Amino acid sequence: MAVLELKRISKHFGAIEALSQVDFELDGGQIVGLMGDNGAGKSTLVKIMAGNFPPSDGEMLLDGQPVHFHKPVDARVAGIEVVYQDLALCNNLTASANVFLAREQTRGFGPFRILDDRAMNERARELFAELKSETRPAEKVRTMSGGQRQAVAIARTHLSRAKIVLMDEPTAAISVRQVAEVLDLLRRLRDQGMAVVLISHRMPDVFGVADRIVVLRRGHKVADKPIEASSPEEVTGLITGAIRVA
Amino acid sequence: MILMNHDPSVRDGADTSPTPLGRRTRAALHMKRGLAFLRTWFAAQPFWVTVAVLIICAVMSWLEPQSFPTRDNFFNITRNFAYIGIMALGMMAVIITGGIDLSVGSVMGLAGIVCGLVLQAGHSWWLAVLAGLGSGALCGLINGLFVAYVGLPSFVVTLGMLAAARSFAVVLSENKMIYDFGPDGDIFNAIGGGEIAGISNMVWLLLIMAFVFGFVFRFTPWGRHVYAVGGNEAAARLAGVAVNRIKLQVYTLCALTAAIAAVMVVGWQGSAINALGTGYELRVIASTVIGGANLMGGEGGAYAALIGATLIEVIRNSLLMAGIDSNWQGAFVGAFIVLAVLLERIRGSRAD
Numbered sequence: 001m002a003v004l005e006l007k008r009i010s011k012h013f014g015a016i017e018a019l020s021q022v023d024f025e026l027d028g029g030q031i032v033g034l035m036g037d038n039g040a041g042k043s044t045l046v047k048i049m050a051g052n053f054p055p056s057d058g059e060m061l062l063d064g065q066p067v068h069f070h071k072p073v074d075a076r077v078a079g080i081e082v083v084y085q086d087l088a089l090c091n092n093l094t095a096s097a098n099v100f101l102a103r104e105q106t107r108g109f110g111p112f113r114i115l116d117d118r119a120m121n122e123r124a125r126e127l128f129a130e131l132k133s134e135t136r137p138a139e140k141v142r143t144m145s146g147g148q149r150q151a152v153a154i155a156r157t158h159l160s161r162a163k164i165v166l167m168d169e170p171t172a173a174i175s176v177r178q179v180a181e182v183l184d185l186l187r188r189l190r191d192q193g194m195a196v197v198l199i200s201h202r203m204p205d206v207f208g209v210a211d212r213i214v215v216l217r218r219g220h221k222v223a224d225k226p227i228e229a230s231s232p233e234e235v236t237g238l239i240t241g242a243i244r245v246a
Numbered sequence: 247m248i249l250m251n252h253d254p255s256v257r258d259g260a261d262t263s264p265t266p267l268g269r270r271t272r273a274a275l276h277m278k279r280g281l282a283f284l285r286t287w288f289a290a291q292p293f294w295v296t297v298a299v300l301i302i303c304a305v306m307s308w309l310e311p312q313s314f315p316t317r318d319n320f321f322n323i324t325r326n327f328a329y330i331g332i333m334a335l336g337m338m339a340v341i342i343t344g345g346i347d348l349s350v351g352s353v354m355g356l357a358g359i360v361c362g363l364v365l366q367a368g369h370s371w372w373l374a375v376l377a378g379l380g381s382g383a384l385c386g387l388i389n390g391l392f393v394a395y396v397g398l399p400s401f402v403v404t405l406g407m408l409a410a411a412r413s414f415a416v417v418l419s420e421n422k423m424i425y426d427f428g429p430d431g432d433i434f435n436a437i438g439g440g441e442i443a444g445i446s447n448m449v450w451l452l453l454i455m456a457f458v459f460g461f462v463f464r465f466t467p468w469g470r471h472v473y474a475v476g477g478n479e480a481a482a483r484l485a486g487v488a489v490n491r492i493k494l495q496v497y498t499l500c501a502l503t504a505a506i507a508a509v510m511v512v513g514w515q516g517s518a519i520n521a522l523g524t525g526y527e528l529r530v531i532a533s534t535v536i537g538g539a540n541l542m543g544g545e546g547g548a549y550a551a552l553i554g555a556t557l558i559e560v561i562r563n564s565l566l567m568a569g570i571d572s573n574w575q576g577a578f579v580g581a582f583i584v585l586a587v588l589l590e591r592i593r594g595s596r597a598d
């Protein structure tokens with residue numbers, strides 16, 4: 001059974017139809033590459049799943065149960081985490097402080113509680129080790145490479161044992177060498193049974209890691225097939241409209 | 247190296263003890279940690295400001311052995327920066343979030359007048375203190391509401407409060423000095439004007455507050471969230487930090503520290519005037535910046551506020567002692583502000 005199921009989702013902004021009648025399914029242990037040109041509806045779809053705004057029409061089922069997200073926190077509580085393109089990290093804090101931001105571990109008694117940095121660093125170290133990333137928990141994010149920052153952002157989603165991770169252009173702003181590191185991170189998330197959505201413009205990345213590919217064009221889903229059954233040429237055609245549907 | 251030499255496993259390299267290597271690496275790890283600690287400490291602005299304060303004090307003690315290194319002068323210097331330091335602690339919280347509060351001087355003036363009026367009306371000292379602190383906190387709450395929930399820039403909101411609070415102070419005082427403090431006046435004056443163990447009460451209060459602020463900034467989730475808001479507000483919001491509530495709280499806290507300073511200063515001087523605190527916002531902001539706060543937010547701490555305020559007062563006092571016309575003070579303090587930020591910039595670029 002699908003972890004997350006979107007049925008006939010539509011979204012209008014005034015007269016503009018950003019999404020129309022889109023069906024979308026996510027399974028655990030699978031990476032879905034979500035592709036499409038600017039304005040095709042990728043971010044609208046992601047924002048609906050992330051709880052930024054509700055769909056105008058259609059329904060969303062999580063583990064078979066209908067869900068309605070009114071704000072991002074609702075989605076997060078339900079087990080859906082988003083890793084944003086700009087990574088949304090606080091440069092002035094350490095890696096572990098970022099991982100635990102707004103879910104800090106504390107020690108003490110009653111209302112007298114202080115931050116338990118030692119425990120948080122230790123837990124963050126484990127998370128980074130799981131991700132096979134050389135990221136030091138007590139180091140400030142400011143000094144980190146793109147790949148390490150990505151690991152911090154992903155470790156955040158790991159901390160909450162999310163079921164679904166939405167990755168918004170994770171390889172857009174980093175060097176070629178670090179791209180491989182990030183794609184490895186995605187594979188590890190999949191191997192741990194998570195459902196991963198990879199939103200990307202970069203054809204090689206999607207064909208490198210995705211198990212399935214979904215293409216949006218002008219708010220419509222024009223393809224949804226196993227990656228083996230497609231090709232970069234076909235996807236390019238679908239994105240630009242040279243191929244109508246596949 | 248000292249640590250290593252004391253480690254027996256180093257002396258007897260071929261020792262048969264079970265964990266020579268373990269011990270050795272542990273010692274090295276300890277040293278590495280110690281070095282890392284030293285490195286962050288050396289890289290921190292407050293350290294260098296402390297060095298500057300110590301150097302100025304040493305030079306002045308050498309130049310003016312009769313007047314500078316005396317008990318009286320020490321008492322004066324510490325008392326003169328204590329109330330600025332108290333306000334700088336609250337200001338630091340605001341600046342760490344990436345905001346600014348220009349209204350602290352005026353809020354101090356208003357809170358002082360409120361204290362004076364309550365005492366003049368014959369009420370008890372604690373009611374005067376409560377009313378003073380309450381009026382200050384209310385100003386901060388208004389600032390915070392406009393910044394956090396209406397979304398106006400803090401510069402504009404607090405500039406408005408700078409004018410408004412001063413105006414309230416003038417209106418409430420009917421533009422008169424208040425010095426008849428009624429039956430509880432002596433107790434009230436003893437709070438701000440008194441001393442314990444040869445150190446002004448104001449200085450004790452500053453030290454206690456600096457300790458509390460330092461603890462809260464460093465060791466509580468609330469403190470961490472304050473830094474997170476200044477580091478990346480959007481990220482903090484996405485992570486689930488109650489950004490608006492934090493902002494409301496820091497502006498309220500900042501104004502509250504201004505009111506605390508007012509209670510102490512009015513008690514020390516034994517009178518309340520509506521011009522109290524005029525221009526102090528600049529001294530307070532200068533203290534935080536010299537101490538190492540970043541006006542873009544995300545950096546700073548309680549000790550930074552304390553040592554920044556100290557440096558400004560030590561410079562002022564030294565110039566007076568050296569017989570330099572007091573009108574030059576502004577030029578020196580101004581030069582130090584720019585120098586402090588310049589140093590920060592240079593060290594920052596090297597770290598990158």
